Amino acid sequence: MSDTLILTHSQIEKLMPYSEFPTAIETVFREWGNGNVVMPPKIHLDMARSGYDSWNNAMPGYVVPQGAAGIKWIGGYADNPKNGLPYIRGVVTLTEPKNGDTLAFMDGVYISDWRTGASxxxxxxxxxxxxxxxxxxxxxxxxxxxxxxxxxxxxxxxxxxxxxxxxxxxxxxxxxxxxxxxxxxxxxxxxxxxxxxxxxxxxxxxxxxxxxxxxxxxxxxxxxxxxxxxxxxxxxxxxxxxxxxxxxxxxxxxxxxxxxxxxxxxxxxxxxxxxxxxxxxxxxxxxxxxxxxxxxxxxLGAHDVFCASQAYKRAKAAGIGTAIDLNK
Ligand SMILES: NC(=O)c1ccc[n+]([C@@H]2O[C@H](COP(=O)([O-])OP(=O)(O)OC[C@H]3O[C@@H](n4cnc5c(N)ncnc54)[C@H](O)[C@@H]3O)[C@@H](O)[C@H]2O)c1
Structure with missing residues (x-):
């Protein structure tokens, strides 16, 4: 069983410069068009009953050739901008397709923001x-x-x-x-x-x-x-x-x-x-x-998962992030 790597916003920013996103996202669109992506439609969780105008989406994706599988859990919080917080907030989790190891758990905002602009x-x-x-x-x-x-x-x-x-x-x-x-x-x-x-x-x-x-x-x-x-x-x-x-x-x-x-x-x-x-x-x-x-x-959730997988692979190679054993 593999450790889970925790990656923060600033660590991902260093690992994945913004200028790389347009080409990364173009790659995922091509894989999607070639039938190499598994991606059920996102699921929407409306949380307005909290009394706040808020929602979260579950966005799974699996880019098969690159072995990138996982899910982004992200939402919008209407009151945030006036409280000095970003409107969009979320995380990404990566899963090893062959045995279910949780490979990484990371900030989802940096990747989400840049993959949106790149689209x-x-x-x-x-x-x-x-x-x-x-x-x-x-x-x-x-x-x-x-x-x-x-x-x-x-x-x-x-x-x-x-x-x-x-x-x-x-x-x-x-x-x-x-x-x-x-x-x-x-x-x-x-x-x-x-x-x-x-x-x-x-x-x-x-x-x-x-x-x-x-x-x-x-x-x-x-x-x-x-x-x-x-x-x-x-x-x-x-x-x-x-x-x-x-x-x-x-x-x-x-x-x-x-x-x-x-x-x-x-x-x-x-x-x-x-x-x-x-x-x-x-x-x-x-x-x-x-x-x-x-x-x-x-x-597309596959965009987030692919970019998260790139960041994870680079973090492993560079020894960046905090590894924890979720299984002990
Ligand atoms: N398509 C995607 O993949 C994707 C991904 C993330 C966010 N989004 C969506 O993108 C939108 C923007 O998100 P954000 O994070 O940039 O929000 P943000 O709060 O950072 O910025 C929104 C901007 O819209 C402006 N605005 C609001 N009403 C306007 C109007 N009628 N005319 C002109 N400007 C107006 C606001 O003043 C603000 O500057 C949201 O609807 C969000 O849910 C889409």
């Missing part, structure tokens, strides 16, 4: 129109920052604008992305105005009601719906020529298109191909420069 970069790589320049990120929070940094890793020439209702968050976003990632971001308090001439619009806010109008979507735009609730109005979503997803089983029932699928306005069966199939070269994504595409990225 946006991968979707833009495969679905934005050729020669795209302008990317607007709506949501100057944690995931908005990682999206900006990961998009900059793949596309250093992209012009990034960030929009948010909070001037304070915009100012801190602008400062942090300049200092840490070398990005000169423009800022705006008007998401619709800032989206009008964007080639790609990344929706990463905590808004619980739609705010993005159809008029803000120009021909050829790639819209990335990545928040936990719907952020574009119905007619904006329905004006898209294609609605693609990271995982059909999950994207139909949460986030950007949940209500439209449940009301029958979007047919769940039409949600193909998945991004993994496009990354694997098995299906076409964009077929014309004028197509308006919505990609709904609700997040």
């Amino acid at each position: 946006a970069a991968v979707a833009i790589k495969y679905l934005a129109r050729k020669g795209f320049k302008k990317v607007t990120i709506v949501g100057a929070g944690t995931q908005g920052r990682t999206a900006a940094a990961c998009i900059h890793v793949f596309f250093p020439e992209a012009e990034i604008t960030v929009a948010d209702i909070s001037e304070k968050n915009l100012a801190s976003f602008k400062q942090v992305v300049k200092e840490k990632y070398g990005i000169d971001a423009k800022t705006s308090t008007d998401a619709n105005e800032a989206s009008k001439d964007a080639d790609a619009i990344v929706l990463l806010t905590t808004a619980t009601k739609p705010f993005l109008k159809k008029e803000a979507l120009k021909p050829g735009v790639l819209l990335l719906g990545m928040g936990s609730y719907q952020q574009a109005f119905d007619d904006a979503i329905l004006s898209c020529d294609k609605v693609l997803v990271d995982s059909a089983g999950q994207a139909a029932h949460r986030g950007e298109i949940k209500e439209l699928v449940e009301s029958g306005k979007i047919d769940e069966k039409s949600l193909t191909p998945e991004l993994g199939e496009i990354v694997a070269g098995k299906a076409k994504g964009r077929t014309s420069d004028d197509e308006k595409i919505l990609i709904v990225l609700v997040g």
